[in-house]
Amino acid sequence: MDIAPLPIGFYARSTIDVARELIGCHLVRRVGGRLLVGLIVETEAYLPRGDSASHGYRGRTNSNASMFGRPGLSYVYPIHAKWCFNVVTDREGVPAAVLIRGIEPSLGIAAMIRNRGLTTAGGVIASGPARLCQALLIDRSFDGWDLTVGRRLWIQSGDKDRGSFRTIRTPRIGVTSAQHRRLRFVRVANG
DNA sequence: AAAACGATCTACT
DNA sequence: GTAGATCGTTTTG
Numbered sequence: 001m002d003i004a005p006l007p008i009g010f011y012a013r014s015t016i017d018v019a020r021e022l023i024g025c026h027l028v029r030r031v032g033g034r035l036l037v038g039l040i041v042e043t044e045a046y047l048p049r050g051d052s053a054s055h056g057y058r059g060r061t062n063s064n065a066s067m068f069g070r071p072g073l074s075y076v077y078p079i080h081a082k083w084c085f086n087v088v089t090d091r092e093g094v095p096a097a098v099l100i101r102g103i104e105p106s107l108g109i110a111a112m113i114r115n116r117g118l119t120t121a122g123g124v125i126a127s128g129p130a131r132l133c134q135a136l137l138i139d140r141s142f143d144g145w146d147l148t149v150g151r152r153l154w155i156q157s158g159d160k161d162r163g164s165f166r167t168i169r170t171p172r173i174g175v176t177s178a179q180h181r182r183l184r185f186v187r188v189a190n191g
Numbered sequence: 192a193a194a195a196c197g198a199t200c201t202a203c204t
Numbered sequence: 205g206t207a208g209a210t211c212g213t214t215t216t217g
Contacts, residue, residue, distance in 0.1 A: 077213090082211090
């Protein structure tokens with residue numbers, strides 16, 4: 001695994017490209033001296049124009065401001081008393097982001113289970129946008145966080161072992177508008 | 192100031 | 205499958 005965070009150039013591209021290529025990358029959280037790492041397996045693209053499901057669709061507000069920020073920042077928003085984590089894409093000034101919907105824990109699994117407050121083993125650890133935030137201790141304080149610095153929270157490129165998995169596209173979850181668009185990306189094992 | 196809503200989750204049947 | 209919890213943001217009065 002690389003030790004460098006993905007650079008701003010990775011994020012400063014079309015949102016769909018970023019959403020697809022984030023699949024298979026590693027989401028890394030450093031808390032204290034410990035690393036919590038998971039493989040990104042599910043993302044959703046929220047597009048800068050014509051996407052009525054996007055929080056940025058109706059213009060800039062205080063709460064969605066970081067979605068309009070520099071690519072490579074994070075956008076963390078509240079939903080139903082939980083948090084969800086996005087990475088900002090495209091260029092500064094347009095509302096574009098990729099929602100990270102699921103990771104497969106690879107390091108610090110015991111800590112993630114603890115963070116989730118799970119009572120039963122074998123439960124879902126970090127699949128689902130709010131569960132992932134709970135497992136990695138991501139909250140609103142990370143809204144606007146710079147993911148390209150490699151401190152506290154960042155993303156690293158994954159094994160470029162394409163061939164071990166493929167990425168499929170489906171409609172987004174819980175989105176009532178724009179159902180015809182397949183903007184959700186899911187990692188599926190080959191075999 | 193109050194109420195409604197939401198890119199959700201858990202627990203239970 | 206369904207019901208209820210949860211709380212910041214937005215809208216309404």
